Amino acid sequence: MLKTESPSSSHPELDKYALPELISCFIEDQTDAVNAVRLAAPQLARAVAEALPRIQAGGRLIYVGAGTSGRLGVLDSVELHPTFSWPHQRALALLAGGPSAMFVAVEGAEDDEPQGALDLRALQPTANDVVLLLAASGATPYVLGALREARLAGALTLGFANNPHAPVAEQADIGITLDTGPEVISGSTRLKAGSAQKMALNTFSSALMVKLNKVYGNLMVDLKASNAKLVRRALAMTMQAGAADEASARAMLEACGNHVKLAVVALRLQLPVEQARIALEQADGNVRQALAEGKASSLA
The missing domain is CATH 3.40.50.10490 (Glucose-6-phosphate isomerase like protein; domain 1)
Incomplete structure (x- = not known):
């Protein structure tokens, strides 16, 4: 048996x-x-x-x-x-x-x-x-x-x-x-x-x-904000990971189509959305790598 x-x-x-x-x-x-x-x-x-x-x-x-x-x-x-x-x-x-x-x-x-x-x-x-x-x-x-x-x-x-x-x-x-x-x-x-x-x-x-680079730290920064709960969660994570106040995070999220990863990179590196998108793509979607390379580039 x-x-x-x-x-x-x-x-x-x-x-x-x-x-x-x-x-x-x-x-x-x-x-x-x-x-x-x-x-x-x-x-x-x-x-x-x-x-x-x-x-x-x-x-x-x-x-x-x-x-x-x-x-x-x-x-x-x-x-x-x-x-x-x-x-x-x-x-x-x-x-x-x-x-x-x-x-x-x-x-x-x-x-x-x-x-x-x-x-x-x-x-x-x-x-x-x-x-x-x-x-x-x-x-x-x-x-x-x-x-x-x-x-x-x-x-x-x-x-x-x-x-x-x-x-x-x-x-x-x-x-x-x-x-x-x-x-x-x-x-x-x-x-x-x-x-x-x-x-x-x-x-x-x-x-x-x-x-697969869907997480930054322990935050699910690649979530799909498809309902009110997830929109709130996206905002909270953007504020935390992007070191931004609520108004700045909300505005950036809207500009990024509620894509938390993109908003975080744009906020942290102070980049326009399209430049942040390129930086994230060059890092294969890895937020930590995109931020490190962005900071290194700004110091060069």
Whole structure:
């Protein structure tokens, strides 16, 4: 029996617990998720290192999964755009059963290995693409079909599983095993197995975006200010990183089309917007490098 499917020996009478004890049990069990991701840190670092040159060369992130794992992949792909202005067409997600399975379970879809291959093939994967294959069991047929197709295309494959020696991890270029063990509710991998997958995906994609110069210090200066909350956040970050008062930051942001990175460079170097844009482009979007080179140029 898979470890994720095994009954928890710690809580055989879970249904008898008083409510405070029941809540504490669920919360405490999540520490296993944190520990599992911590142990997978070397594999996650390797995954980012190998994905980076492919993404810099124009590759895409393609998430593949079924059920909870697939929905977590969709979530990570969708959130990259508002957080880092990552293009929608370069963060794609395949969910067994199609888009409607995000809201209603499509029974049997995860067992269709040929469909996984067909869905991946329809995206015309290339050697620069990075395919993230998500399966708590590690043996979901739909995901394994997509894995096979991704390898045929020469894409970098990252296999995420919650059981040791799982096919999706062993057959991928880089296997990331999140060994969370038995669930409090036996077999319900939407619990700590899902939490571990969410943390691992957050860690991978966020680290990748940092290395793609989407962050300055610890500020997400490449966000897409697409709603009132994010507009306020953009203003606060521009004031902080640009060392500017609110009025100056607001005016510069407006001139820069709400592009925080550009506004920060323009404010800090006291440059017109177009010159700041050139400085940022020459630094490959790296705010710190653009500021250093700009200051060095002004001192020369």
